[in-house]
Amino acid sequence: MGEVFWGYVIIGTVTVVLVATVGADAMERSTRFSAIAWPFAVLCLPLLGAYLYVRWAYGPDESGRMRPTIRPSARVVLYGLTACWAGGCAGWLAVGADRLLGGPAESAPELDLATTISVSAALIALTYAFRSWVDRQPASSVGTPLSRRSALDALLGCAAGVGIVAVFCAILAAHGYVSMERARHPTWSLCAGLSPVIAAAAFCEEIAFRGYLYRAFHDQWRAVGAVLVPSVVFGALHAANPSFTWVGLTNIILVGVFFALTVVATDRLWFAAGAHFAWNMTMGPVLGLPVSGIEDFGRLVDTRLSGPDFVTGGAFGPEGSAVLTGILVVSIAIAWAVARRASDPGRAAWSGA
Numbered sequence: 001m002g003e004v005f006w007g008y009v010i011i012g013t014v015t016v017v018l019v020a021t022v023g024a025d026a027m028e029r030s031t032r033f034s035a036i037a038w039p040f041a042v043l044c045l046p047l048l049g050a051y052l053y054v055r056w057a058y059g060p061d062e063s064g065r066m067r068p069t070i071r072p073s074a075r076v077v078l079y080g081l082t083a084c085w086a087g088g089c090a091g092w093l094a095v096g097a098d099r100l101l102g103g104p105a106e107s108a109p110e111l112d113l114a115t116t117i118s119v120s121a122a123l124i125a126l127t128y129a130f131r132s133w134v135d136r137q138p139a140s141s142v143g144t145p146l147s148r149r150s151a152l153d154a155l156l157g158c159a160a161g162v163g164i165v166a167v168f169c170a171i172l173a174a175h176g177y178v179s180m181e182r183a184r185h186p187t188w189s190l191c192a193g194l195s196p197v198i199a200a201a202a203f204c205e206e207i208a209f210r211g212y213l214y215r216a217f218h219d220q221w222r223a224v225g226a227v228l229v230p231s232v233v234f235g236a237l238h239a240a241n242p243s244f245t246w247v248g249l250t251n252i253i254l255v256g257v258f259f260a261l262t263v264v265a266t267d268r269l270w271f272a273a274g275a276h277f278a279w280n281m282t283m284g285p286v287l288g289l290p291v292s293g294i295e296d297f298g299r300l301v302d303t304r305l306s307g308p309d310f311v312t313g314g315a316f317g318p319e320g321s322a323v324l325t326g327i328l329v330v331s332i333a334i335a336w337a338v339a340r341r342a343s344d345p346g347r348a349a350w351s352g353a
Helices: 002-028 032-060 072-100 109-133 148-176 188-236 246-266 270-286 322-341
Strands: 178-182 303-305
Touching: 072 109, 072 188, 109 188, 148 178, 148 246, 148 322, 178 270, 188 270, 246 270, 246 303, 246 322
Parallel strands: none
Antiparallel strands: 178 303
16 A cells, blocks of 8 residues: 555645645735635645545445555554644635634734634544544544543543642642732633633644544554653644743653543543643633743633742743642553553453443
8 A cells, every 4th residue: 555655645745835835825915805715726626636535545446345444653644644734724724714804914812713723623523534534443433432421531531630730739839939819800701712712622632642643553552652652742742832841841741641541541532631621721711821831811810930940830831840740740650550450441442332
């Protein structure tokens, strides 16, 4: 299936260049209609081509038999290339739609939120499609079967996310490094508006890293590779965030390991998705702290950190703190122990129950 792999490489490379070129052209155009018409028309061509290519590469042959799929490591590369294409298309179309509706030429909070929702939706849909069409497995086998237990896992995950942030703040408060008081002008509406955006972004990252990538690496390297490799990639992708630090990189990798171990323990994504959402929501819109270097979430509580950046995390936020490193190590140990006790924690596929 070498021709399938290189076909995807060519399609992905050409499309990424095309997205950047057409997007830059759209930003230069003065009329609202052309700002979205050009990107939509041109980007639909690789969309159609990719669909036809997947039909040819993975569909039935002339005799009606299904063509074999390719090894997991190659599927990961193809998934990454396709994700770049889908995310780029969704992002530029969101920008074009904003220009069509008379939005600002420069970045604005509303445009950032619309782009986040658009890109997240595209990547979630892509992951399900890739799992079904390329991997030829049930879409829910990325770890998202729906049941009563799913809701319970998500709620427990939310409690874990809030709990870790609360422990961090309590430790710093005990040493006089943090003060909290009710915000004079709490941003309730902004907090409510951000919650679905943060939920979509958290679920998108979880379904990509602890869903598809975990599953693909588990097929080839079993549990250790499935936990570690996506976590390192997850951390590396945050290196471009503002005020990046090496302690922050270490902590984000550890967060990825913790989330992955909850997938091993529960056999689902819901706990990790709930923890990821609550983690970002509590640090950002609730406490008003930077999340991986990103600020301007508003706040319900006026939280002020003072002290060495090594302790507080500085401009990168709590994720840049060595105190959080210790908390995460303990959390990972607990998750590992629970995963060890779970019945058959390394089984090859989710049951969907």
